[in-house]
Amino acid sequence: MNFATTLIRACLLCGLLMSAACADKAASRQPIKIVVGFEAGGAMDTLARAFASRLSARLQRPVYVENRAGAGGAIAANYVAQSRPDGNTLLLASPAEIFINPIYSRSRESGEVADMVPVAKVSSAPIVLVTRGDSAIHQLGDIATAAQKNIRGLSFASSGVGSLQHLVGESLGKALGVELLHVPYVGGASATASLMSNQVDLLIAGLAPIAPHLESQKIHALGIASAHRSKRFSDVPTFHEKGLQGVSFEYWQGIFLPKRASSELALFLSSEINNVIKDASFVDQLENLGFEVAYKDYEQFKPFLQAEDQSYRSFFRKSGFLY
Structure with missing residues (x-):
């Protein structure tokens, strides 16, 4: 290999490295979208918009909400699962998108949803x-x-x-x-x-x-239909308190990344979400909207989801609903 050939290859390699670095830098400036599987004005959308403004201030990047309503949240979940795992597309999801719909539909896309990377549990609501x-x-x-x-x-x-x-x-x-x-x-x-x-x-x-x-x-x-009363409407009893058994579910909300997203990215976002959640004014905002902070970080969220998966599968086997 002569000197000219070596020089050309070195220049090409430098060019590729510079292009990759520029691409990463450009990606870090791109807006982040939080995808919600339900229409504007609903519980998940309301939470997502409150969260987006706080996360935007924290990351110093635009963060907006995109509604992809339909199929009980499955459309949004499948879309995010197949998106680029660069941190610019997040899913705000509940048990419906992660567990109930995949069991109900048994669709090919369900496996891709299961492969999404959990970031953090944010909140719960009655x-x-x-x-x-x-x-x-x-x-x-x-x-x-x-x-x-x-x-x-x-x-x-x-x-x-x-x-x-x-x-x-x-x-x-x-x-x-x-x-x-x-x-x-x-x-x-x-x-x-x-x-x-x-x-x-x-x-x-x-x-x-x-x-x-x-x-x-x-x-x-x-x-x-939750284990505890609402802080905002504390006079409303739970089903369990009224003697109704077997109708108690936690309506939690969590952030997920597309499949193949790195654990480093998930850890970074989990930490940033924790900083948002610790803001007392944000806690008050969530409670006024009817949510309660129920944060679990990246490491805590994974075993929580594993337990939820087993719980829902057991429920469907015993009840026969949607199965």
């Missing part, structure tokens, strides 16, 4: 069963009576087929011994609107989209 303020249903015991009187049966709205709200509704009907008609929507906002316009009898939703209506008493809460 799942609330509500009726309109003028409904004859005032408590859980009234549901069975109303169902017997209603020829078409009672209907409940949720944020989509395969969502946690859907699962709560199916479990509720079984626990009460009544048939409930599921009416799915693409998110909590439109599901709430359907209740308000008298299109459905019941609504199961995260607290964020229904909180204003609870405060105005346009809707009435029958119970919470």
